Amino acid sequence: MSRVYNFSAGPAVLPEEVLVQAASEMLDYQGCGMSVMEMSHRSKPFAQIIETAEADLRELMQIPDNYQVLFLQGGATQQFAAIPMNLMQNKVADYIVSGSWSKKAFKEAKLYGDARCIVSSEDENFSYVPDVANLSFSPDADYVYICQNETIYGTRYPQLPDTGDIPLVTDVSSMFLSEPMNVSDFGLIYGGAQKNIGPAGVTIVIIRDDLVREEVLPFTPSIMRYTTQVAAKSLSNTPPAYGIYICGLVFKWLKEQGGLAAMAQRNEKKAALLYDFLDQSKLFSGTARKEDRSLMNVPFVTGSDELDALFVAEAKTRGLESLKGHRSVGGMRASIYNAMPLAGVEALVQFMDEFEKAHTK
Template sequence: MARVYNFSAGPSMLPEAVLKTAQAELLDYHGSGMSVMEMSHRSKWFDEIIQNTEASLRRVLNIPDNYKVGFFQGGATQQFAMVPLNFLTTGTADYLVTGNFSKKAAEEAAKFGTARIAASSKDKNFTYIPDVKAIDYDPNASYIHICQNNTIFGTKYVDVPQVDGIPLVADMSSMICSEPVDVSKYGVIYFGVQKNVAPAGMAVAIVREDLLGKSAKGITPAQIPTMMNYTTLLEKDSMYNTPPCWCIYMTGLVMDYLEHEVGGLEEMKRRNEAKAKVLYDYLDSQDFYHNPVQKEYRSLMNVTFTSPDADTDKAFCAAATEAGFVNLKGHRLVGGMRASIYNAMPAEGVDKLVAFMEQFRKEHQ
């Protein structure tokens, strides 16, 4: 069958060119006589792969030298625990709850200390982002945690909290590499790779060096489970144990693609804004479909919408799947539909989806 337009929220589409490279090299990477999947992680072959991956990630994201970059297992969810275990030095942190994953991050942190909900947008079903300048932050907070793009509710931050002396920790799982980010505003950035970067099975963390070597109040660094200790794993260059080599390799291919095929994150942002505009403009131009998000906070990556009722939503998803637009069903917490239009979704995928939506509207309104 032809490749479908896959609107999954993650794991999600990868650039076809990247998949073709992976396919071509699968049994013999660069004349090594081995698959990347078979390589010793201590071999010169893999050493080159991991070094190049980190270097291109650093270039693409413009990561300053005083930040370490690490490759971790356990997805973004494991980061939810690692962040407090390593950085909750005062015993309390401020969490901004703007959706399901920021809520989960706060709940996980509460296992290891106080996760104070400094702000929440639950009052309007997470359809907006609280004004970060109007929040009363705890001066004793070890850090402020945000989820920069809310995958399920389709919102994103415009401004991010900036409080002197309190590091900002951001889950960027569903927007990383979709646009440039000023890394220097953050103490820690982390993301699961399975949306914009690579197949599932890895998280990347970008950690400002001065935050390392510590632990949550009440425990010593030596009491952190080793696989959750950023300091140990970063000191070992993500090779404390066998890393997720294939994910690292795929991340490298995607970074190459972003750098050399796309031309960097400014251009990626331009393309993503153009794609999102097509879809939001259409959503705003008729009254069959509806997007509930306050306009300024609309995500470039995850676009939610509903049709007039749940039965029609269902019929829509079935017809869309039939037509080669897959995984459009909204998350159960929101219902309706969600089109995740990550970096690898081509513009024509969005154009064709809109054409399909209009066709469906005509038949059902």
């Protein structure tokens, strides 16, 4: 067996221990004589899998009792629609646009009501997070929306907007469980699992009770109503059962690692190694503003498209995979999620150093 260091932005690296356990349980899950993949989602063993996953997630994030946890399908993108459909009572929402994902969410919300972009960092190609200290929000806004870690541009909010009584909604797809967060700061927290938590196909929504409302936009499909999913405990229809099982294994793994505070420390160390190298490099440079740098997604460039392409190709021969930047930005991007070991970042930095020496005079 030979495993590479996988820097993909998502689907992405998973903890090896989790993959080994899943493999060992593939044919016979704990004496059931079948795989979790073959199991009814209404069976007792699956009930235990999803209930344990929720309990472990609640423990890891210290989710208060007045929040519901949902394991859904449809990806984060489906939530771009579900959020306005469910939360727009006045049909007004304020969006902070700090990258392609919040921009997409904003565009989608405009289909359903008066979504307003109150500030954007598109003027500088989303290389920074807009200043949120002195924003004024629409008094009748149903919610304020942010994408807390923009996967493509590698930015993360250094500080959250203070929205007062207006619920704050956050897309944490690319930073889910990478550090502790105060759930009570938010009305709704959501993200796709396929970056930091599990396989593609699972979307986790954490929503405060008062936002789970019967009064939604009239055309909201039943399956996309939070009331439906809360009432059925995510089992309104067949959930992404195998994916939820893997998420559950990852939650156990995170607890064994010491929880989210321990993960944050490890993630800070990994990110610092890479950013420190970038900051002294004569060839490579990071593209995001320093204060707003993501701990999870690190975009960088050499300044030459040819050298960028050569770097990505040579890195691959060293077992350093999926370093090509997103097609809308170019250059490189190293995604260093929870499951990326420090040794992977060390190997990357060592290769960058060698590459730099070979290509600078």
